[in-house]
Amino acid sequence: MTRPCLHVFLAALFYAGAPETRAHPLMAEPVNHPLVFTFDQFYLPVDPDEHLAGGGHLLLAELNCSACHAAPDAWRPWLAPKPGPRLDGVGSRMDADMLWLFIRSPQHLKKGTQMPGLFSGAEGDEEKVEAVVEFLSASTWDAPQMPAGDAMRGRNLYHETGCVACHEPASDHRPANAPEDAELDRPGNASVPVVLADVWHQDALAAFLHQPLAFRPAGRMPDMLLTSQEAADIAAYLHLGRTQPGNALRAALQIPPQGIERGRQVFHEMRCAACHEAPGSSRVTAPSSHPMRTLRLDQGCLAERQTSGIPRYDLNDLQKRALRLALISLQAGARPDHLATPAQQTDWHMTRLNCYACHDRGHKGGPEDPRALYFTGTGSATGLPGGSAHLPPSLDQAGARLGREGLEKILLGPRAHVSSHTRMPLFGAPQVRPLVDWLLETDKGMPAR
Numbered sequence: 001m002t003r004p005c006l007h008v009f010l011a012a013l014f015y016a017g018a019p020e021t022r023a024h025p026l027m028a029e030p031v032n033h034p035l036v037f038t039f040d041q042f043y044l045p046v047d048p049d050e051h052l053a054g055g056g057h058l059l060l061a062e063l064n065c066s067a068c069h070a071a072p073d074a075w076r077p078w079l080a081p082k083p084g085p086r087l088d089g090v091g092s093r094m095d096a097d098m099l100w101l102f103i104r105s106p107q108h109l110k111k112g113t114q115m116p117g118l119f120s121g122a123e124g125d126e127e128k129v130e131a132v133v134e135f136l137s138a139s140t141w142d143a144p145q146m147p148a149g150d151a152m153r154g155r156n157l158y159h160e161t162g163c164v165a166c167h168e169p170a171s172d173h174r175p176a177n178a179p180e181d182a183e184l185d186r187p188g189n190a191s192v193p194v195v196l197a198d199v200w201h202q203d204a205l206a207a208f209l210h211q212p213l214a215f216r217p218a219g220r221m222p223d224m225l226l227t228s229q230e231a232a233d234i235a236a237y238l239h240l241g242r243t244q245p246g247n248a249l250r251a252a253l254q255i256p257p258q259g260i261e262r263g264r265q266v267f268h269e270m271r272c273a274a275c276h277e278a279p280g281s282s283r284v285t286a287p288s289s290h291p292m293r294t295l296r297l298d299q300g301c302l303a304e305r306q307t308s309g310i311p312r313y314d315l316n317d318l319q320k321r322a323l324r325l326a327l328i329s330l331q332a333g334a335r336p337d338h339l340a341t342p343a344q345q346t347d348w349h350m351t352r353l354n355c356y357a358c359h360d361r362g363h364k365g366g367p368e369d370p371r372a373l374y375f376t377g378t379g380s381a382t383g384l385p386g387g388s389a390h391l392p393p394s395l396d397q398a399g400a401r402l403g404r405e406g407l408e409k410i411l412l413g414p415r416a417h418v419s420s421h422t423r424m425p426l427f428g429a430p431q432v433r434p435l436v437d438w439l440l441e442t443d444k445g446m447p448a449r
């Protein structure tokens with residue numbers, strides 16, 4: 001049986017609406033590979049193998065390969081997996097039909113997602129998916145009451161607070177810094193896709209935007225210090241033109257109820273628990289597949305096709321090449337020496353967290369021109385090295401300039417949110433604590449310009 005092309009069907013359902021929805025950020029050009037922003041930004045097909053292997057290490061970490069394939073001991077601190085989204089209360093966030101679509105085939109609902117598919121359509125898969133959906137739907141949550149949102153205010157906030165450092169700007173929004181009459185360029189780097197926002201209920205979306213780290217502790221989507229009103233405004237903007245689609249496919253399959261217990265079992269069997277805590281539990285399972293040292297490089301997750309139970313990421317050729325180069329070096333016994341100096345540690349953490357979306361340091365990173373136009377001035381940014389006043393400051397010598405107290409204040413909070421300008425977000429203490437130490441260590445003894 002061939003699968004119908006779900007994303008076409010979904011796009012047609014969601015955005016049949018008003019003209020303004022066609023310029024909307026949710027209509028960003030989709031990418032067909034699991035998007036790791038800094039991999040796409042800093043690694044290219046022309047790069048020599050030694051450089052590209054570094055990109056492979058980044059993918060091994062950011063795509064959570066190490067959640068199932070144990071990394072060699074020396075590499076553990078670098079390749080530690082990141083926690084997946086919390087699924088507690090997910091039944092109050094999206095309805096069963098949308099959970100079904102996403103779990104059955106994540107890339108069909110959300111192109112560019114980092115969540116791999118685990119079902120290839122084999123005998124028995126439909127029942128398993130249904131069981132997991134039943135299990136997850138049963139986890140509900142009283143979403144906090146959020147204020148009513150104003151989509152027009154939301155549109156301005158979306159473009160001015162810094163979302164577009166990582167996500168797609170709308171083509172109908174003219175940024176404050178754009179020269180008059182000049183045509184706006186689209187960003188050259190792919191944007192992080194925003195799609196689940198559309199299937200989440202509006203209050204749940206607003207609650208997520210208000211406190212993203214409570215839902216997604218990995219901090220790759222940072223806390224932008226939005227008030228609950230601002231979060232509700234952006235949620236209203238992201239939901240412009242939304243229509244609640246049904247799911248004819250699931251109904252047509254007529255799978256009988258499978259029982260919540262069966263769902264819990266499948267959740268573990270299919271290794272969902274390698275990345276997600278099961279609702280009601282606080283445990284992720286240890287790596288349970290072949291260790292990295294023994295992986296055959298053209299098999300399993302790196303093969304052309306995956307059978308059920310083997311993650312399907314839809315990696316592109318460059319990603320596969322980088323992953324193979326990284327695995328070859330690990331298997332040859334290479335040690336992470338090239339990452340071991342304080343400066344390299346700093347760079348590694350900034351790359352994983354994508355601080356480079358907004359800041360440059362050592363002539364690396366900072367927003368590309370089409371995105372830089374959207375940044376609006378922050379009081380403290382003026383007069384610092386390397387930046388125009390409206391851009392976030394360069395992080396050159398940040399350790400020396402700010403000291404531990406200054407760094408902790410800005411990276412760990414609590415901070416009151418600042419005006420309507422581009423914000424310095426919070427990424428979560430477990431993510432930024434090591435970075436504070438490495439910034440201080442790297443910049444020790446540097447002149448605090």
Ligand code: HEC
Nearest residue numbers: 063064065068271274289290295296297299300301302323
């Ligand atoms: C959710 C668990 C999980 C994750 C995450 C995962 N894999 Fe796998 N991988 C498997 C399973 C299961 C197999 C099939 C072999 C087995 O049963 O152990 C496999 C097989 C492989 C194989 C072939 C092994 C062999 O020698 O036959 C390679 C190579 C591989 N994975 C690479 C990767 C890479 C690279 C990533 C990250 C992009 C990754 N895997 C992420 C579970 C996972």
Ligand code: HEC
Nearest residue numbers: 162163165166192193194195196197216220221224354357
């Ligand atoms: C530093 C980059 C960055 C910034 C800034 C950022 N995001 Fe995100 N965002 C991400 C990443 C990466 C993900 C995917 C995270 C994951 O896999 O958990 C994400 C996920 C999301 C999601 C959920 C996923 C989905 O499919 O809908 C929404 C909604 C979202 N972002 C909206 C926003 C809004 C609104 C802002 C501004 C207030 C913002 N983001 C700022 C990087 C960023």
Ligand code: HEC
Nearest residue numbers: 063064084085103113114115118132196270271272274275
């Ligand atoms: C290799 C890690 C990994 C594995 C294995 C994995 N997931 Fe995910 N999952 C993710 C990531 C990352 C996201 C965020 C995706 C995004 O926003 O693009 C996610 C998102 C989700 C969501 C949406 C959460 C929300 O808040 O809307 C659900 C539901 C989900 N996963 C269920 C599952 C189930 C069920 C399985 C097993 C069949 C599974 N996941 C296996 C990494 C994983």
Ligand code: HEC
Nearest residue numbers: 162165353355358378379380381392393398422423424425
């Ligand atoms: C969405 C854009 C954005 C991202 C992503 C971002 N920052 Fe910032 N950052 C800012 C802005 C804007 C300022 C100016 C702060 C202000 O005036 O409130 C700032 C200020 C700072 C400062 C103070 C610099 C100084 O000289 O005063 C430090 C340190 C810093 N950021 C570190 C980081 C680190 C580390 C990361 C990644 C974990 C990061 N930032 C990610 C926007 C961002």
